[in-house]
Amino acid sequence: LKANYPVEFYAASMTLEINNTDKLNIFRKDMASHQIKLLSPDINHSNSDFKVEKLNPKEFAVRYALSAIKNVGSQAIISICNEREKNGYFNSLLDFANRINASELNKRQIESLAKSGSFDLIDTNRSKIYRASEYLLKIATKASEDRNSSQENLFGNIEEEQLELPSSLPWGEMEALKEEFEAIGFYLSGHPLD
Numbered sequence: 001l002k003a004n005y006p007v008e009f010y011a012a013s014m015t016l017e018i019n020n021t022d023k024l025n026i027f028r029k030d031m032a033s034h035q036i037k038l039l040s041p042d043i044n045h046s047n048s049d050f051k052v053e054k055l056n057p058k059e060f061a062v063r064y065a066l067s068a069i070k071n072v073g074s075q076a077i078i079s080i081c082n083e084r085e086k087n088g089y090f091n092s093l094l095d096f097a098n099r100i101n102a103s104e105l106n107k108r109q110i111e112s113l114a115k116s117g118s119f120d121l122i123d124t125n126r127s128k129i130y131r132a133s134e135y136l137l138k139i140a141t142k143a144s145e146d147r148n149s150s151q152e153n154l155f156g157n158i159e160e161e162q163l164e165l166p167s168s169l170p171w172g173e174m175e176a177l178k179e180e181f182e183a184i185g186f187y188l189s190g191h192p193l194d
Helices: 006-016 022-035 074-087 092-097 107-116 127-132 133-148 173-184
Strands: 051-056 059-063
Touching: 006 022, 006 051, 006 059, 074 092, 092 133, 107 127, 107 133, 127 133, 127 173
Parallel strands: none
Antiparallel strands: 051 059
């Protein structure tokens, strides 16, 4: 399998060892030696398990699993993936907060997703997302309550542009790598020695 279907082999093997960071890092190194890319976790493209992703007609890569991020767990990720599959990609952090099930996600999970870079295609400021995790959870809780309530909102929906996340300076490159290491268990997007 490794010789004839290497990308599928690595995706399946990494899913099997999803909770073993040391083994995942060994697979990552082995993939690099075979010129197979391991793509960063992404809230719009990753699933609960590792998956094969087509880069171009002749090149495939493995997309990092959201469930493999420390302190996240598969139940929350399955809920996020189901919502994304049902209603499309998350366009912004506020769109994400308005659509997730607040009862299945907590502050620590959002922080880990932010530290791992899972929101980078939506917003590259990991520090802002990390610091706004409690705010995002409050929005998610309010949105969940509104969905579960049979009453109409008297003032209608608040426009997304009116809501702003607390501002924060982005982490420096070294701090971002340190936080990513803490969330994933190894350096994925870069290395301090680079």
